[in-house]
Amino acid sequence: MSLFINIPEDSEQLPSLKTGQGKLLWIASVDHKQIGIMYLWLALFFFVVGGLEAMLIRAQLAIPENTLISPELYNQIFTMHGITMIFLVAMPALVGFATYFLPLMIGANEMAFPRLNAFGFWITLMGGFLMYFSFFAGGAPNAGWFNYVPLSENNYSSAPGVDYYIIGLILTGIGSISAALNFITTTLTLRSPDIKLNMVPLFVWMVFINGFLILAAFPLLNAGLFMLLIDRQFDAHFFIPSSGGSAILWQHFFWAFGHPEVYIMALPAFGIISEVVPVFSRKPIFGYKFVAVSSIAIALLAYSVWLHHMFAVGYSNTVNSFFAISSMLIGIPTGLKVINWIGTMYKGSIQLTVPMLFVVAFLIDFTIGGLSGVSFAIVPIDWQLTDTYYLVAHLHYVFVGGVIFSIFAGLYYWFPKMSGRMLSAKLGKWHFWLFVIGFNLTFLIQHILGIIGMPRRIYTYPDLPNWELMNVLSSIGAVFMFAGMVILFWNLYTTLKKPRSAPEDPWDAWTLEWHTPSPPDLKNFGEIPRVYSRRPLWDLKHPDKPDKRLN
């Protein structure tokens, strides 16, 4: 008699909308493609919410001494704008793409743990809704997205908003950790037998590295969050200086998470760029090895730079020097990637499709964000410009110019695969131009606003020379971005109403996901083609001049 049996693989069909009828399957489904799409809808929904909050912020700041929004409400709005865009838009959108395409790109039929995958989505959704429920429960979080103590302690923020912030972030954090566990184990165990780890598409590689970043970063945040929760709910004093606690420890916990978090969003975005540039330049990625290895360098360095968020805290010059050096160093692997993307365009045959347009905008605007980021590693410059609008401009160039542009590129690139329909290129170009021009109008000028002295997070400002002019321009830019988003939604709506017509491989691309029908069947691959190189479909299409064989 045997006490155990080996677990049978996929003996029963997993629940999915494609296996039966009934609305409940939206909840019960564990199909990675459907969960990926639900992640994207979640991100899109919260993008609208966070975008409206941004519009309110720009409306309030358009004129000096404005009384449109009360300071208490303004603080809730900018806090929720930050949390929403980071944890409920950028993260779910990238996790959504990864959930959908990671198995497809490595020739797998499912994630390693489909139920864990569904759990991750639903708990992220739960965390998001919980945070927004706070608006009806006595006030939203109002201490900024990094929620510095002691401002976020009971004495100074007695409304329950911060508690919702804590619980909400713990939940979405658990969701992210589940997703990361799945990405890592899937990449390690479910690759098609032909595919070695140095042959996976760069998007898969970045998501894989990213998984480790998530696993190591979120627990640090969770530890800090639990301590703060214990402070607020059980009257402990971890972070209350007047009774023996520390006002600084929270900052260490938060930024030891917070800086890797920047790369947690940036790495998959880099992955999308690394997929889109080659396809529309008709050339393989320039320096695969360098792009891949520099991601590891970024992931490791990401844990040694957090103090550059705290240069104004007053640490000794020695401590600051160490973090200045590591923060400058992390710019090198990132810069190397930009060089590789431009190198991919060199001697290519460039098609300016909508995804490629967003990549071009990414290359320009992310370079601005990256360079202004280096100025914060130069400690004395940080001492003048941190926590001003210069910093606001910098972080938006990284998060919008870097991450959101990549997400748009990915959306236009993969939409035919996910829905079976091509998004309108004409509307896409309108979206592109309005959004990119609006974005640069809004944020380029904020660099100067910061340099002339406007601090961030103020709900209004005095009528000083030129402040109003620059803020009005900035607000006008926001209107352009808003218009661009309206067009994107119109494009999605009209396209989704049309019948399915997209071919299997509309872009003539080279990775395995394009070897499936659009959209793929429940079982991704009937049979997986033999893979010998990093571009299996190139080898199939060009048997006369295949890539170098790697296995």
Added chain:
Amino acid sequence: MFQTTNVELIDKLFIYFLVVAGIIFLLVVFFVFYYLFKYRRKQTAEEPEQIHGNEKLEYSLTAVAILITGIFTYLTIDTMRKVQDIPDNPEPFVQIIGHQWWWEAQYPETGVITANEIHIPVGKKVLVQLNSDDVIHSWWVAQLGRKMDMIPGITNYVWLYADKPGEYLGTCSEFCGAQHAGMRIRVIADEERAFNSWSQQQLEPVAQLDDPLFKKGEKLFEEKTCTNCHAINGTPFTMKVGPNLTHFASRKHFLGDLKVNNEENLRAWLHDPQNVKPGAKMPNFIFSDQEVDALVEYINNLK
């Protein structure tokens, strides 16, 4: 004595950064658009030559990047040492304490205590001690020196330097709650003589008038529990929850530099503080017009 000020040192470093960053940015823009233009897809295009990379290029560019990093590391550490050279036993010229949402200033040498409008002498590097009474604030007057956080439980020091007399504006730079925006700084740099006479004047005992309205205001100030938060030197009332009002009328602005100190603004403030500065800690006492008259008369004569 002629020397580069801290602000000039930082500005110089920023210019160096801008030049290098500008060159890198222009190179990126140039190559992106040049390649876009030159390698646009032709109508009957065959697949281009499949280039997989160029290791030599990557290594040499990495070396260039490391070199630039090295130079800036040196400049950073050098400037940092010059800007932030605090002696081992610092003797601050003035101690500034951040409160939600105003600034308290104490001059240890003379014993002057004031609020919001901070006076310093011109042409002299003054060492400032920074503390916080509640949450984290950040001291920043861009023209006078670097930014530094004020953290409860921690003492920080910065140098301030004004090369010509005048009023310098700054602001709290760490989000500190509802009226973060209403926590502005005004530093007034005076010539040595003017600064000394200002100090003398601040040390004088509190004004006393025989005017009955003034007397009524003085009595109200005590009866209406203003003294629970505000100190007046030379009286038993020494609470430091709100600004010290002994020489309130000598300040040109009040409420964390939010409003000009005139009768109209003072009246509006006493009538309904939340309307003037929403979120401020001062409660609405629902004073009658006569009471406001008396209080304004009293406070406005505290020169």
Added chain:
Amino acid sequence: MKDKGTLLAYFIIASEAFFFIALIIGYVYYRNFSDATDTVAKYLDAGRTGIFTIFLIASSFTLIYSKKALFNNRIGQYKLFMGLTILLGIVFMVGQATEYVGLYQEQITLNKDVFGASFFTLTGFHGLHVILGLIALSILYGISFGNYRNVTKAGIGGVDVYWHFVDIVWLFVFFFVYITPLL
């Protein structure tokens, strides 16, 4: 690696390890880098807790034996050692509970000061992990009486990694909270 369940367990505990590192850093920070003196340490009895620590460590070894027995199809032995593992875990938790009660009688509570807070947070989160492990072990134990086929290699493969991790974390907690104040 073939067994994705064990792999998953390894990555989960790697992530959990960062969580406990953060909590331990918090404790060490308050001990060594703040002006406060440790008010809790003098009430702790390292000897008594040391004995309970031995019980917890022993449970790791019994779990190793029970796993070995399971793989060699010695069902009786498997049940014996698994039961012993659970029992040792429970003994440890009883030790923790009595210690908490004793400290509360000395007026040492979560909201006393940073050391009260750090102590209960650190040991409390560890205790929660032990309880979680006990639940997982009990499930494995329970189903070995019923439908045998549901007890799988993967099941015990994941749980044993987790249980050993909980033990190792306790060694660190024990060292930093109980031993270092004596040094």
